[in-house]
Amino acid sequence: MAKPIAIVTGGSRGIGQAIVGELSQTHQVLGTYNTNRKAADEVAAATGAVMLPCQLDNPSSREEFLHEVQARFSPVHLLINNAGIAPRQRCDILEASPESFDELMATNLKGPYFLTQRIARSMLDEGMGRIVFVSSISSFTASINRGDYCMAKAALSMAVKLFAARLAPHNIPVFEIQPGIIRTDMIAAVAADYDRRISEGLLPQRRMGEPFDVASAVRAIADGHLDYCTGQVLHVDGGFHLRTL
Numbered sequence: 001m002a003k004p005i006a007i008v009t010g011g012s013r014g015i016g017q018a019i020v021g022e023l024s025q026t027h028q029v030l031g032t033y034n035t036n037r038k039a040a041d042e043v044a045a046a047t048g049a050v051m052l053p054c055q056l057d058n059p060s061s062r063e064e065f066l067h068e069v070q071a072r073f074s075p076v077h078l079l080i081n082n083a084g085i086a087p088r089q090r091c092d093i094l095e096a097s098p099e100s101f102d103e104l105m106a107t108n109l110k111g112p113y114f115l116t117q118r119i120a121r122s123m124l125d126e127g128m129g130r131i132v133f134v135s136s137i138s139s140f141t142a143s144i145n146r147g148d149y150c151m152a153k154a155a156l157s158m159a160v161k162l163f164a165a166r167l168a169p170h171n172i173p174v175f176e177i178q179p180g181i182i183r184t185d186m187i188a189a190v191a192a193d194y195d196r197r198i199s200e201g202l203l204p205q206r207r208m209g210e211p212f213d214v215a216s217a218v219r220a221i222a223d224g225h226l227d228y229c230t231g232q233v234l235h236v237d238g239g240f241h242l243r244t245l
Ligand SMILES: NC(=O)c1ccc[n+]([C@@H]2O[C@H](COP(=O)([O-])OP(=O)(O)OC[C@H]3O[C@@H](n4cnc5c(N)ncnc54)[C@H](OP(=O)(O)O)[C@@H]3O)[C@@H](O)[C@H]2O)c1
Pocket: 009, 010, 011, 012, 013, 014, 015, 016, 032, 033, 034, 035, 036, 037, 039, 054, 055, 056, 057, 082, 083, 084, 085, 086, 107, 134, 135, 136, 137, 178, 179, 180, 181, 182, 183, 184, 185, 186, 187
């Protein structure tokens, strides 16, 4: 039997790469990348995934990608909205630029929102599917040196609730994964500082997260173990979200 089809955005590096590796064991994976063709080719060679470009912040690139999906990768059983960016520069909210705001909203919110809208419609036609959004602890944590990132992720959390409510009657559960601090290129510049703060107690579980921690949560969803939990938030954060006294 043909394997079910999974789309993983931002599959060329970091968390997305780990998700592509995990899902390739059970799914035909279609991964996307932004500009890093070399990394994408390496992931394809290692996993058997098909890797296509899709600039999430660019509507015509999204459209081209969706055309390919419809022509060659239907029906989609699983959509993992993983791709995202940090601000090019961490900048105090009293100084942050409109350009950075627009870039973060277009890539981290508008892109996944409208991509999901289209894939969800095709899932409705099929009467099945599962959808995951990778947000962040930043959706509830105020970091005043990257407010645009926090606001985009907070809005993405609401997108999860909206899609979950809309699709619940149609057998299509929607999930949010909130990673904490995960060792990838995205945090490379501040990794040493995070390692120090984690060793001093920043996280209840005293290690930084790894991409496979997020991929493992995706596995539970992909296998259907959480199908009655639509709208659920999975905190993959070493306990960061816990309030302690
Ligand atoms: N790392 C963390 O600590 C952490 C914590 C919480 C949440 N997250 C979230 O987890 C997700 C993955 O993060 P990561 O740490 O794995 O990041 P990463 O290592 O920087 O990888 C980012 C991925 O997104 C793709 N991408 C970048 N800009 C894009 C665009 N405009 N359109 C489409 N794809 C684009 C990249 O493609 P190229 O390779 O072509 O550039 C790459 O595949 C993001 O949504 C991030 O916000 C990360």
